[in-house]
Each structure stands twice: as structure tokens, then as C-alpha cells.
Amino acid sequence: GGQVRGAGGSPRPSTGGTPAGQTATQDNEATFVYAPNLDVVTDWDPATSYSNEIIALSNIYEGLTRYNAATKEAEPRLATEWSSADGGKEWTFKLRQGVKFHTGAPLDAEAAKKAIERTMKSNGGAAYIWGAVDKIETPDDATLKFTLKYASPMDLIASSGYAAYLYDAEALEKNEDDVKNGKLDVGTGPYTIDSWRKGQETELTLKAFEDYWGGWRPEQYKKVAFRVTPEITTAWQLVQRGEVNFVQRLNPQLFQQAGMTEGVQAKQAPSFQNLLVLFNTAEGPAKDVRVRQALQHAIDYDGLVAALKGAGQKAGGLVPPGLLGHTTGLEPKQDLDKARALLQEAGYGPDNPELKLTLTYAQGDEDQKLLVTLLTAALKQVNVTLQARAMPWNAQWDRGKKGDQDIFVMYWFPDYADPFSWFFNVFRSAEDVQFNLSYLKDGAIDEAIDKLPELAATDPLAADQAYADLQKKIIQEKAAVAVPYVQTYQRALTADVLGYVDNPAYPNVVFFYDLKPAG
Amino acid sequence: MPRHLILRLGQAFLVMVGVVALTFVITRMVPGDPAVAYAGPRATPEQLAEVRERFGLDEPLWVQLAVYVRDLATGDWQTSLHTRRPVLEDLYHAFPASLELVGAGLVIAIAVGVPVGVLAARFRGRFPDFSVRLTSMLAVSLPVFWLALALQTVFGSTLGWFPVAGEYDGSLDTTSPLTLWTNITVVDALITGNWPILTSTLAHLALPALVVAAYPAGVIAQLVRATLIEEASQDHARLERALGFRETTILTRFALRPALNPVLSLIALVFAYAIVNGFLVEAVFNWPGLGRYAVSAISHSDTPAVAGVTLLVALMYVFANLVVDLLQGVIDPRTRAR
Amino acid sequence: MPRVARLPRVTDRFALAGAVLITLIALAAVLAPWLAPHPPGEVDPLNALSPPDGEHWFGTDAAGRDVFSRVLHGGQTSLLIAVAVLAVSATAGVLLGVVAGYAGGWVRDVIMRITDVFLAFPALLLSVALAVVLEPSVTTVIVAIAVTWWPWYARLSAATAASIATRPYVDAARCLGVPAIMIILRHVLPNSLTPVLVQLSLDAGGVILTAAALSYLGLGAQDPTAEWGLMVEQGQTLFTTNWWVVTFPGLAILLTAFAFNVLGEGLRDALDPRRIVK
Amino acid sequence: MIEVRDLRVRYGGRVVADVPELDVAPGECVAIVGESGSGKSTTLMALLGLTEGAEVSGRVRVAGVDVLTASPARLRAIRGARVALVMQSPQAALSPTTRLGTLMRRALKLHGVGDAERVMAEAVEAVLLDPAILRRYPHEVSGGQAQRFAIALAIALGAEAILADEPTSALDVTVQAEVVAVLRELCAARGLALLLVSHDLALVSTIAHRVLVMRDGEVVESGPAARVLAEPSHPYTRELLEALP
Amino acid sequence: MSLLRAERVTLGYGRTPVVHDVTLDIVEGGVGLIGESGSGKTTLARAFLGLLTPMSGNIWYGNQNLKKADMRRFRGDVQPVFQAEALDPRMRAGASVAEALPRHARHRVPELLEQVGLDPALADRRPHQLSGGQRQRVVIARALAVNPRLLILDEPTSALDVTVQAKILDLLAGLPAGRLLITHNLAVVGRLCRTSHVLFAGRVVESGPTADLLDRPAHPYTLALRDAVPRLGGEPPAARGRAEARPARTGCPFRLRCPMAVAECESAPALRDLDGRRRVACHRAEEVLREPSGRR
Numbered sequence A: 001g002g003q004v005r006g007a008g009g010s011p012r013p014s015t016g017g018t019p020a021g022q023t024a025t026q027d028n029e030a031t032f033v034y035a036p037n038l039d040v041v042t043d044w045d046p047a048t049s050y051s052n053e054i055i056a057l058s059n060i061y062e063g064l065t066r067y068n069a070a071t072k073e074a075e076p077r078l079a080t081e082w083s084s085a086d087g088g089k090e091w092t093f094k095l096r097q098g099v100k101f102h103t104g105a106p107l108d109a110e111a112a113k114k115a116i117e118r119t120m121k122s123n124g125g126a127a128y129i130w131g132a133v134d135k136i137e138t139p140d141d142a143t144l145k146f147t148l149k150y151a152s153p154m155d156l157i158a159s160s161g162y163a164a165y166l167y168d169a170e171a172l173e174k175n176e177d178d179v180k181n182g183k184l185d186v187g188t189g190p191y192t193i194d195s196w197r198k199g200q201e202t203e204l205t206l207k208a209f210e211d212y213w214g215g216w217r218p219e220q221y222k223k224v225a226f227r228v229t230p231e232i233t234t235a236w237q238l239v240q241r242g243e244v245n246f247v248q249r250l251n252p253q254l255f256q257q258a259g260m261t262e263g264v265q266a267k268q269a270p271s272f273q274n275l276l277v278l279f280n281t282a283e284g285p286a287k288d289v290r291v292r293q294a295l296q297h298a299i300d301y302d303g304l305v306a307a308l309k310g311a312g313q314k315a316g317g318l319v320p321p322g323l324l325g326h327t328t329g330l331e332p333k334q335d336l337d338k339a340r341a342l343l344q345e346a347g348y349g350p351d352n353p354e355l356k357l358t359l360t361y362a363q364g365d366e367d368q369k370l371l372v373t374l375l376t377a378a379l380k381q382v383n384v385t386l387q388a389r390a391m392p393w394n395a396q397w398d399r400g401k402k403g404d405q406d407i408f409v410m411y412w413f414p415d416y417a418d419p420f421s422w423f424f425n426v427f428r429s430a431e432d433v434q435f436n437l438s439y440l441k442d443g444a445i446d447e448a449i450d451k452l453p454e455l456a457a458t459d460p461l462a463a464d465q466a467y468a469d470l471q472k473k474i475i476q477e478k479a480a481v482a483v484p485y486v487q488t489y490q491r492a493l494t495a496d497v498l499g500y501v502d503n504p505a506y507p508n509v510v511f512f513y514d515l516k517p518a519g
Numbered sequence B: 001m002p003r004h005l006i007l008r009l010g011q012a013f014l015v016m017v018g019v020v021a022l023t024f025v026i027t028r029m030v031p032g033d034p035a036v037a038y039a040g041p042r043a044t045p046e047q048l049a050e051v052r053e054r055f056g057l058d059e060p061l062w063v064q065l066a067v068y069v070r071d072l073a074t075g076d077w078q079t080s081l082h083t084r085r086p087v088l089e090d091l092y093h094a095f096p097a098s099l100e101l102v103g104a105g106l107v108i109a110i111a112v113g114v115p116v117g118v119l120a121a122r123f124r125g126r127f128p129d130f131s132v133r134l135t136s137m138l139a140v141s142l143p144v145f146w147l148a149l150a151l152q153t154v155f156g157s158t159l160g161w162f163p164v165a166g167e168y169d170g171s172l173d174t175t176s177p178l179t180l181w182t183n184i185t186v187v188d189a190l191i192t193g194n195w196p197i198l199t200s201t202l203a204h205l206a207l208p209a210l211v212v213a214a215y216p217a218g219v220i221a222q223l224v225r226a227t228l229i230e231e232a233s234q235d236h237a238r239l240e241r242a243l244g245f246r247e248t249t250i251l252t253r254f255a256l257r258p259a260l261n262p263v264l265s266l267i268a269l270v271f272a273y274a275i276v277n278g279f280l281v282e283a284v285f286n287w288p289g290l291g292r293y294a295v296s297a298i299s300h301s302d303t304p305a306v307a308g309v310t311l312l313v314a315l316m317y318v319f320a321n322l323v324v325d326l327l328q329g330v331i332d333p334r335t336r337a338r
Numbered sequence C: 001m002p003r004v005a006r007l008p009r010v011t012d013r014f015a016l017a018g019a020v021l022i023t024l025i026a027l028a029a030v031l032a033p034w035l036a037p038h039p040p041g042e043v044d045p046l047n048a049l050s051p052p053d054g055e056h057w058f059g060t061d062a063a064g065r066d067v068f069s070r071v072l073h074g075g076q077t078s079l080l081i082a083v084a085v086l087a088v089s090a091t092a093g094v095l096l097g098v099v100a101g102y103a104g105g106w107v108r109d110v111i112m113r114i115t116d117v118f119l120a121f122p123a124l125l126l127s128v129a130l131a132v133v134l135e136p137s138v139t140t141v142i143v144a145i146a147v148t149w150w151p152w153y154a155r156l157s158a159a160t161a162a163s164i165a166t167r168p169y170v171d172a173a174r175c176l177g178v179p180a181i182m183i184i185l186r187h188v189l190p191n192s193l194t195p196v197l198v199q200l201s202l203d204a205g206g207v208i209l210t211a212a213a214l215s216y217l218g219l220g221a222q223d224p225t226a227e228w229g230l231m232v233e234q235g236q237t238l239f240t241t242n243w244w245v246v247t248f249p250g251l252a253i254l255l256t257a258f259a260f261n262v263l264g265e266g267l268r269d270a271l272d273p274r275r276i277v278k
Numbered sequence D: 001m002i003e004v005r006d007l008r009v010r011y012g013g014r015v016v017a018d019v020p021e022l023d024v025a026p027g028e029c030v031a032i033v034g035e036s037g038s039g040k041s042t043t044l045m046a047l048l049g050l051t052e053g054a055e056v057s058g059r060v061r062v063a064g065v066d067v068l069t070a071s072p073a074r075l076r077a078i079r080g081a082r083v084a085l086v087m088q089s090p091q092a093a094l095s096p097t098t099r100l101g102t103l104m105r106r107a108l109k110l111h112g113v114g115d116a117e118r119v120m121a122e123a124v125e126a127v128l129l130d131p132a133i134l135r136r137y138p139h140e141v142s143g144g145q146a147q148r149f150a151i152a153l154a155i156a157l158g159a160e161a162i163l164a165d166e167p168t169s170a171l172d173v174t175v176q177a178e179v180v181a182v183l184r185e186l187c188a189a190r191g192l193a194l195l196l197v198s199h200d201l202a203l204v205s206t207i208a209h210r211v212l213v214m215r216d217g218e219v220v221e222s223g224p225a226a227r228v229l230a231e232p233s234h235p236y237t238r239e240l241l242e243a244l245p
Numbered sequence E: 001m002s003l004l005r006a007e008r009v010t011l012g013y014g015r016t017p018v019v020h021d022v023t024l025d026i027v028e029g030g031v032g033l034i035g036e037s038g039s040g041k042t043t044l045a046r047a048f049l050g051l052l053t054p055m056s057g058n059i060w061y062g063n064q065n066l067k068k069a070d071m072r073r074f075r076g077d078v079q080p081v082f083q084a085e086a087l088d089p090r091m092r093a094g095a096s097v098a099e100a101l102p103r104h105a106r107h108r109v110p111e112l113l114e115q116v117g118l119d120p121a122l123a124d125r126r127p128h129q130l131s132g133g134q135r136q137r138v139v140i141a142r143a144l145a146v147n148p149r150l151l152i153l154d155e156p157t158s159a160l161d162v163t164v165q166a167k168i169l170d171l172l173a174g175l176p177a178g179r180l181l182i183t184h185n186l187a188v189v190g191r192l193c194r195t196s197h198v199l200f201a202g203r204v205v206e207s208g209p210t211a212d213l214l215d216r217p218a219h220p221y222t223l224a225l226r227d228a229v230p231r232l233g234g235e236p237p238a239a240r241g242r243a244e245a246r247p248a249r250t251g252c253p254f255r256l257r258c259p260m261a262v263a264e265c266e267s268a269p270a271l272r273d274l275d276g277r278r279r280v281a282c283h284r285a286e287e288v289l290r291e292p293s294g295r296r
């Protein structure tokens, strides 16, 4: 039988939709069209979601707090105020009143507790962020009290883009299939699912949730559509024609062009994402620290940043600017003579047998490829042959877990605005390798890492120092990693969209509620 | 004829069996651990084990093969690890768009290639022939992704004559929603008389279909030209000349029909080629078809999905070949006698 | 005599033009180390993406490498792929095809069904799997394409061989007691080669294009190898902003594929069996 | 009907047929004999301007049209309608995908012959064929049938001259007898001009009024059949006759 | 004892039989095979050469069944000379002949070419550079290279003009080997074969000494063949006007074309002995014999 396609779903870009002279107070009928380069949703479960769908879920679900990139602090969202006690081991959040789930149920402390506990139990996605929680109590309807095993910055954790959503767990459990199939959502956010068609070009449309606690003003966007557009050039042409409103990432050349194109605004913002070049400290030639140091010196950091043409800025240490623990004075520099000397000591280099190293990086990533190209050329001068291989992430990671390469290239960014994950996930030794892809095993470093959360919660100054020391140790002493640059987001919006602010804690997320068309 | 038909079907079946076995082997070679792909990047070993068990990934290979064949036969093409929906259902949504694109491309290719081939044969050795040959050789030499980008930039972006991407204007979904019968937008719009969607889809189809058509059109033009010249040098063309027929009449009324036979068998081959070529074209024009599905399945180590696409394309190929074989009998009575 | 159509000499000129073009391209590729103004891997990040000028005729790519030099060197890889794939798949395909065509009966059936299975397979997907198992590289591309390419020759030569096998001279050889293998090698094979030869030159362009498509999908040659398809892939997002990065390697592919097609078309006419025999 | 003076056909500079004189009057049968490759078929083709790729010189008048200088349209007007060709291998000369009747119908329509169905049936019956044969494809009829169909085509179009090229080469003698009988009958009854190519001297001697003997592209002897075959003057003709088993 | 003998063989391609139940002995003095085009002559020849396995019946090679015979010896004993295209277009004449010779005997090529009256210098030419007559001689030279006891000749001269034909026939007549000759040309059979068989629609309809056969045919088809041969300076051969009829599927296959057909012919006539030397498959053979003898 015939089935009507798209009834309800209505992606229509705003450009041209608003005739001149229309006042801002008139109802905004336009659809905001977002052009992601990948499929939007892989996992609809707010507990385990850990992928690209953040760009949609962040508008459907909310957490207790949200990170403010300008003030570098968490600010109220579903919690209106909070306090900590016992040296950061006890946290009390006051819930906002009058908040309703999309299911119609009210948000109270019990519901919030249920959601967080379900997320913790799911143990999937980023659920680990709640790892410090010992127990949750609800002294009254509007209060949520966390008791922790060790001190942790709960206000920041609660602002995480993943696994921190409060949702109607009861309704979810009752309608699990509907939630999984994108027919139902159980959030509190300003938008709710309108239609979801996996694999279609316009994969997902959202519509305003009428009973949103923040209320609705006429000029806000009531409809949102996600139009999947893998090719950057295609996306760029669509935004130029006004068929989409937001392209999450352009390359520097298109970005430059966007800056000069009428009807398009180019937006650039630093991110919390940096590139890690991890050296195999456990096996192979890179086990020799001198080889690793030589590799660090072989990278043409300045050349790379120049060639990135604005898509990245030179890094100083492991922690990007804007986060606690960011240090200066660790800026690396290429020094081929030093690299040659170090290799010579290690028994390689121009006059010795050729050194062959394998490297894996992400397929389709132009910036990583640039690094690889430059590194290959540089290493060739010191008689090192780099066998670089681009792989899909899954395959690359699988191989990485087996320790099957000398150099592993990947991006890292935190789940919430905190530097801890760079250390805990990437450099703390582990039985089962997950992201410790330099295979570093150092008791002293492990010990220092374990002390960080409490330090951060109790003595920020000491924490800053501890972060700085650790970075020196990992980068200079152990030479386990080279950090060439921090990525800069380069995005394009149609000129008629006002109010867009990039928030590095929520990569690629547009908070549609905060936008309005130019009047 | 029925015996021939049965024999032909039997062969097609055997080929399908081979394809299934080969598909299975290949899916076991696709990168990455499918369990990891399904369970997500930070899954625990227990979760992985559970996923492995759920999908039978812990069984010995031959058991997996047996299960695979049984499931295929019963219409269970497994569940995509990436979209988490039955592969058959995904294909049901993605394939019609590809069919639409490739179908349109082939129609253009035939509509252009055949007459142009006739033209070249009619004026062989003269200027029209020369230019047709040159153009058709260019058409088969163009890297398809390059052509796609060029056409998109020139006709879509710069001149603005055609839409640059997508299957139709999405806002039409509200103003004139389309009732789906076949899932092929053009066909559904046609049978339900939905003109806004039809015109929008045709406009969106123009550029990508042209890109898909380039290669087959070139090959068809060359083939038609060659076979027509061959036919026109046969004794029977001499007789037709001796009877006073015009050269053009001889080519179109007498020589073209036998010449269409090789063109037909070519089309079955080109069909599969065009689907795969379509993968690249679909990426550029953001066409919501099989190609996009396949490319994303490949990059997500989505074994069942890759297998599904492979099987489907192979199935289409075998089917197209079958149809062509039967059609050939209609076009050339000599093959029927065999 | 007016008005009687003259048989076109154009055909031979086509073959000649194709051959000359290919020779030039091959020469450029072979002499690349001497002709190219820069080593293909020489990076200059500070001069990345500079447009064509006197120093860099074809401009530079994202890593500041000289596109002209890379196009010249890329010819080596692309031609190597074409020659290797065609050699491997033609050898395998023709041998199998000729055996199938000559033997007929169940031998033919078995070989042709296997051929059909491989034919039915989307080349790209088979290549994907192989590229993964064997690690993407030029060799992988060669193997992957060859695996999906040979059935064409098997089909083609099986058909020709089947018709050759009924010729009286083959019967005559059988009556002389010449062993089957010798009959195949001495009579059937050489006489089945003409259509294959034509097809080969027509296909050379196709192989280069397929290799380019594989590279384009990241399954083929790997950076820093200079290969045309890979270069187009690397430049494709720059198509509207830095046209030279993608246009020149694209043109190189086009030109080479075109040259082979011209040669093949020319050969098709020039090697017309009727012409040979007459 | 047919008048040829100094016809010379060259392929790539090589003369393959050189015919100083060849006339065929209505009701007359002229035969060309000679060794294989001596230019017999080429001569026949030249009479209708069908020698593609050849250089042709001389003067050829057929049915009142100067073949070598006439416009393509005038040539097409005599081809088929006034002068019909019966080609060397009958089955190969029929388009494999066209039914015999379709071909005949198209040809009749082309030359504006009215009442096609009746004309077709009569012509086919005149050569003792079953009209049902018109519904068949060429591969479904025997060589003899195809041969006679070609003659029927000429009759239906009302041709005044038939150029027949070795019409019996692949037939056994019994079938040959049938074909020959039909042709003779046409000459006698309808004043048809018949130009026959054959290498069967015995056959020629029984039906031709005059004979041309060709060798290596040249006419070595010509004259009344009775004389040429009884008292050959050229050594090659003698050689031919002596070689008869 | 004849070298080769077909015993009740049925031959066909795929599943369709084209030669039915034929018994034929290749005896001394040359055996001729005549018959309508498409009647199965070449098919029969291929079977005798072991290129085609009978659907039923046997071929005897001496006292061995050909299926089980020693093929090496057989190949040395029996050689074909085919109609056309018997030479690989890509091979030089010398190489084609040499292919028949063991490696150490390759020097015999010139000698063999001379034996068939060819200039040994022609050994370097490819088939298309040779005339039809020369080509046919190369084929014969190749067949002779193995010193065969029997030649199977399928229209060895039909592509040649009469002058060349005569020379080849002389050559063949002078060879020591036995022969099975297939031709349309009755005169040629008369010259080269002591015994002949007439084939019609895949069946032997008459066989016997060639001279008898041509002088006093006992089968209407043989009679028609003889009478339809045009004679130099003679009357045009008589036409009967029913030649288009295909062989009948039931009964006597010739009956639709037969001027003497009667109701009895609707049952198939068996091949029967006529006078001890002749066999014929016709119900009315005796009446045919009484037809006025040939104009010869």
C-alpha cells in the first residue's frame, strides 16, 4: 500500500522565506537546516549515545549544567544552583521547578536520580563520567545529592555533552523500541523529534516542544532539519545557495572564500580537540626513547600550522588553551639536526641501516594526511622510511589495541570541559589497552594521574602545577607523544542567522533555541 | 524456449550460489571487529562478548556460513551494525534511489548513444563520424568523480541552472507529500500525478544522471557505430542498396536491429558498472542511494550491510543478464533458433 | 570516380595518434626523474597551494609539493598499474577462456560459471575487501582490479576460441595427433588474440580510471606515492578554490585513458580479421 | 538495356576488372565465366554503382541512366525497380532480422508499387514458392528458396534486367535445374535482360546467348555462346574447356 | 579387410541427429560420398576421423572399435583434406606441414612440398599469400607427411576453378593412399572412386560401384542428380518445379520431390540389396532402373 512520505517533516531553509519588512516578532516559520557530513544518529539512547548524534540530542535533552566557554564555568540548566562539601566529595544540586519531559511527566529529583542511575548502569558510551559517584540521594523533590568515592568536579561532569542528560527513564523503559527507532524521545530540551529516516538525505527533523520551560518567543526557530552532506564542496554550494543554514566544517580554502561571499558568514572558533601523535613505547624501534625524541624533532610544527591555513593553531603541551592545566613553554619546534644526532645514537640515521616505521591514521582526514606527508618527507632526510596507512577509525583502533604500529595518530577531546581525560584515558597504564595507544606503563605517572581529580576539586593552583609537571614528564622525558596542533573549527552560516556562538565543550553542536533570523 | 529458459534460470541460480559464498568470504575480510562497531568505542569486554554471541560471531566460520545461507533464503539479511535496522529494509529504502539514478543514466545513454552511433556510421570517415568518435572516446575516458565535480560546479553552482545536490526539494514534503508505491520517486510522482515533486526530482536528477550516462553513452555510440558499419558491409546491405533503399533507411530499418543485440548485452554489463560508478556520483551529488549506504557501511565495518549491498548488486546483475538474454531472442530471431 | 564513398584512412591515423600519444606519456613517465623540476615528495608547507606560476607550472598541493613533478611521476604508477593489471588479467582470462572455449562441454560450463560469479561481483566491493586484507598499496590495487577484470577476457576469448575450435585447421591438427595443449597454444590461442588485443587497449583507460576511483576512495595507492587518482582525491575538496591541484592529475588521467581508447579504436579497425586475411 | 564501354574498376590502384564492351539487350542472356577472382562479381556490382571504395571509369548505361555520373537519387530510382541484383550467396544477402515479406513489402513501397499483397503473392508463386515463405526469416529457408525469393523480388518490382551472380554455386544439380528454368522462362516470356555470372561452363552453354570469358580482370574472349564454347580462340578458354572432367 | 567401417552409426550435434543409421565400408579403390547440401557428408567424414563420437553405432578401425583404438596409430593412418580454411591463417605453409612431422623429420618439408608439385620456396608464405590451388596442395602435403593409409577428402576442389581442379585431381589419383571423397561433382567421383554412396537427408539412399550408379541409377534422387547435370552444349536440364520441398519427416525422405512417389512411399523403405553389388532404399528401385539410361 501507499505510504505518505514526509508528512510533518518539513525542511525549508530560512533564506528567502522571510520577505523584507517582516518584523522580528512575527512567527518564524522557517526551518533551520544543518548540514552534517555524517549520518546524524547512531544511538538514540540518551544514556549510551556517544557519537555524532550529539548535534541533535543536545537540543532534545539537557543536563544539570551547561559549560560556558566564555566564563570557563558550568552554568545552570536543569539545576539552578549547586554547592560542594567535604573537599569536593559531596555535591548538592537544586533542580529547576516547572520542567516537563516531552512525555508530559514532570522533572523531579526522583526522576533525575533514576535517569542518572540508569545511565550509570548501562555502562555504555560515556557513562564512565559518573565513575566517582558512590550514591545519589533525594532529600526532597527539588534536591539531588551526590556522595562521591573521590573528589571530582561534579558541576563540570554534569555539563558533559554525553551521558549527562536527565530523561524520563520510566517512559523510556516502557517504550524502549520507540526510543531506539527515533519515534519518541524522553528529554526536557526545547526540541523534540519530528521525523527520523535513517539513511535519507534529510535524515532528521526536529520541532519545537511547546511546553519548554524556557518558553518560546515568536522569532525563534520552531523547526530544524539535518541534511546529511558528506562532501564539503557540496555542502559549501548548498550554503551559498541558501539551501542549508549551517555547515559544521569547511576546509581553510572554502572558509576563506566564505569570508568573502555575500550572504554567508564565516565563523571560526578554537576547539578542545588536538592531534596526538602517539609513539609505541612498548615495542619496536620506538621503544628506544631516543628514537621517539628524534621523531618529535622531525615534525615540522610550524610548516604544518602554516599549511593548515587557519584550520589549527600550534599546540603547547597536551591540554588545549581554555582548560585548566594548559601550559605555555612547551611549544615544540622542528630540529632535524637534533633528530639526526639522536637517531645516530640509537644506531639509525643517514649512515646506518634504514629505519622503517609504521604509522596509522584516520582515513579521509585531510589534516592528518598533511601531517603524515610532511613527516614522511622530513624523515626521509634522516634515512627513516615511514609506512603510513590511512584506515577507517574502527580498523585503526582495532589494530592500535593490538599494538601493531609504531606511530598512532588520533584526535583527542574531552567529554566534559576538563583536561583529565587526556591523562586518564590516554596515558594511564591499563591491562586492556583502550586509548593508551602509546602503551605507556609508568607507576609514577599513574600515581600522579590518580591524584589529579581531588587536587582539581580542592586546590586548583596545585592542580595546575601537577598538570604542568605531568605534561613535561610525558612529552619531554618519556617522549610518548607529540602534539602538533589544536584544531580550529571553521564553519559557515547563512548571513541571516543571528546569535550563533561556538562552544568547544559541545563539538559541532548548534543550540538552535539560542538563534534567531535577522529581522 | 521453455527448456532454454529453465536452463538459463538454473545457471543464474548457480551463479547466485557462488556469489553468496564469495560474499561470505569477503565479509569476513572486511576491516575491524564488527562487534566493536556495534557495541561502540568504549564498550566493555563483557558487552563485546555479548554482542558476539548475539550475532553468532563466536561460532566457527562454517557454522556462520550455514546460518548465513539459511537466513538469506528466509529473507533475513541480518541487521546492520551501523543503522541497527534489518539490512533488507535499509536496502529497500536506498536501492530505489540508485535505480532511479542509474535507470535515468542508462535511458540518457541509450537515447544519445544509439542515434549518435547511427549518425557516425551514416557519415563514416567524414566530419560527423570523426567528432562522434572523438567525443565518445572522451566520454569513456573521463574520470567520473572529476566530471561530477565539474558539472556540479559549472551548471549547479556557477550558472545555477540545476540544483547542486539531493533528490528533490525537501520542502515539497509538506506542500505536496508524495504517496510511495514503488519507492522510486520519479515513478511514484508520475503515477500519483504529483507534478511539483516530479519536476523537482527531474531537475535534481539531470546532472547526476548525465554523469552516470557519460560512460555508457560513449561505449554504446562506439559499439553501435562499429556494428552498424559491420552490418552495412555485409552482403545483405548490398542487396538493400541494389534494391534502391537509402543509406539511412538501410542503417535504421535493416542494420540497426541486429546491431542492437550487442548493445543489449552491453547494457547488462554497463548496468552493474553504472551502479558502482554511481557510488562516486552519489557521494558528490548527495544522492540518497545505495552508494552512500555502501560507502558508509564500508567505513563503519558494517559487515552485514556490505554483504547486503554486494548481494543486491550481484542479484541485479544476474537478473539484468537474464532479461537481456531473453530480450535478445526477441530482437534477433537467429538466437531464438539456437 | 566521384560520389563513391572512400574507405576512411582515418582509422589507421587513429591508431597512430593513440600510439604516439601513449609513447609520449610513457616517455614522460619514465623520464620523470630527469624531467621533473622537483622530487615528487619534496614538501614546502610555507608555499602550500600556490597557483601555477613560473616556478611551479602546475602550482603546488596542500603540502606544498610541486604538482607538475607529481603528475610526471604519477604516470609511472598509473601506467605500471595499467600494464600490470592487463598483463595479469589478460593472461589468466585468456588462458581460462581459451581452454573453456576449446574444450566445450562441462569444462566450459564450470569455467564460465565461475567467471560469471566474479563478473556479477561489484568490482569495487571486491577491491575493498582485498585492499583491506592486503593493505592498501599499488600492489593491492593491481591484484584487486585484476581479480575483477579477468572474467571479461575469459568471456571474450571463450567465445572466440569456441568458434576457432570448429575451424577445419584445428580439426586438421587434431587429426595429425597434435596434443590438445599444443593445439590450444599453437592454433587456438594466437587466433583468439585479435579481439583481446583490441579490448586490452580499450581497457587500459578503464583500468587507470578504476585505479583512480579506488585511490579516490582511499583504497589504493597511499600518500606519498604519486598516483593520479590519489592526487585527484587529495585535491577534490579544493576543486572550487584551488583548481590546479585536482585539474592537472584529472587531465592526465583523461589524456592517458583517451590515448589508449584512441589506440584501441584504431586497432579495432586496423586489425579487422578480414583485413589480415585478405 | 545494359551498355558498357571501357569499364575499368580499380581497388587501391590495382585493376580488378577491365571490360571494353558489354551489352545486354532485352530478352537476351549474357554470361560471364572465368577463374575465381577474375573480376566477375566486381563487374556486376559496378553496373549498379555498388563498388564501394573502388575507382571506376568508363561509360556505363543501365536502363537509360549513366551510372557513373548519375545522382544518388537517380541511381536509387533504377536500382531494384528496373535492374535487380541476385547476389552470390543468397542467404547472406538477406538481412537476418527481417522477414522475407517485410523486405519485399518495404521494397515495393519504396518504388511505389501499388496493391503490394497481390503483387507479392503472384511473384512468389511465379517461382513456385509457397507464399507462406514470406513470413519466415532468412535462416528459416533453404538456399534454393532464398535464391528464388531474390528472383521473385526482381519480378515483383517489375525489373527489366536481372544481374545474377553465381546463383547456383552452393546447390546440388537438381535444385540448380529449378532456378535455371525460372530464369530462362523470364527471358523468353517477358523480354528480360539477364546477365549471369557462373564458372560452370556446361550450365552456361545451355542457357546463355553470348559469353564473356574473364581472367585476371581482363576479358580474354567474348562472343556468341555456341561459338566461344565450341571453337574457343583464346588459350585460356581452351584450357577451361579441356579441364572439364 | 577394410581399414575403416561405420556400422549403423547415428551422428548429430547436441541432441539432434543429422545422420541416421548409416553403414559404410571404406574399401579399396576409393569411396565416393555424394548428396545434397546439408545431407550429412561432412558430419560422416568427421566421425570417420574420430572428431565426432557417434550417438549410436560403432566405427571400426581394423578390428578395433575406434573409441578404444590406439589413437596414435590411427592418426598416422587416417588423414583429412578439408574443404576450406584448413590452414591456420597465422602459420606459414612450411610450419603447417612441419606440424605433422616429428621434430627430427622437419627437413622433409621441402621434399613433401615438391611431391605435391609446389615450389619449396612457398614454405615461407602465409595462407592468404597463396592461391586456392596452392593452399589445397599444402593441405595435401601436410596430410601426406604422416604417410597415411587413408585420406578423407571433403570437397578438396570445389573452391578451385576447373583448371586448377584438374591438376589436384591428377595428384590425388596418383597417390598410393586409399580415399574417401566427398563432392558435389559427379564427374569427379566417377574419376576417383570405384565405389560410391549417395546420401539424402542423413541416410544412405543408394550405394554401389560408381560406374553402375551413374549409368543406371536405382534411386530417383540419384537419377535426378544425374539428369540435372548440365552438359556442354546440351539442352538445359529439365526442371521439375518442386525442389523447395524439404526432406519428408516420415516415410521416404525423398518422396515429396520424387516424380515416382506413390502411396507406398509413406512407409520408409529399407536399404536393400539389389543385384549383389548394389544397395538401394527405394520401393520402386526396379522401375527406376528401367528409366532410359543417361545421355552420357
Ligand SMILES: Nc1ncnc2c1ncn2[C@@H]1O[C@H](COP(=O)(O)OP(=O)(O)OP(=O)(O)O)[C@@H](O)[C@H]1O
Pocket (backbone or CB within 6 Å): D011, D016, D035, D036, D037, D038, D039, D040, D041, D042, D043, D052, D053, D199
Ligand atoms: N572491396 C574490395 N577491396 C579490394 N579488393 C577487392 C574488393 N572486392 C573485390 N576485390 C578484389 O577484386 C578481385 C575480383 O574480385 P571478384 O569478387 O570480382 O571476383 P570474382 O570473379 O567474382 O571471383 P569469384 O568467382 O571467386 O566470385 C579479387 O582479386 C578481389 O580480391
Ligand SMILES: Nc1ncnc2c1ncn2[C@@H]1O[C@H](COP(=O)(O)OP(=O)(O)OP(=O)(O)O)[C@@H](O)[C@H]1O
Pocket (backbone or CB within 6 Å): E013, E018, E035, E036, E037, E038, E039, E040, E041, E042, E043, E044
Ligand atoms: N556444428 C554443428 N552444429 C549443429 N548442426 C550442424 C553442425 N554442423 C552441421 N550441422 C548440421 O548438420 C547437417 C549436416 O551437415 P554437414 O556439414 O554434414 O552437411 P554436408 O553434407 O557436408 O553439406 P555441404 O555439402 O553443404 O557441405 C546440416 O543440416 C547442418 O545444418
Ligand SMILES: [Mg+2]
Pocket (backbone or CB within 6 Å): D040, D041, D042, D088, D165
Ligand atoms: Mg564472385
Ligand SMILES: [Mg+2]
Pocket (backbone or CB within 6 Å): E041, E042, E043, E154
Ligand atoms: Mg560439407
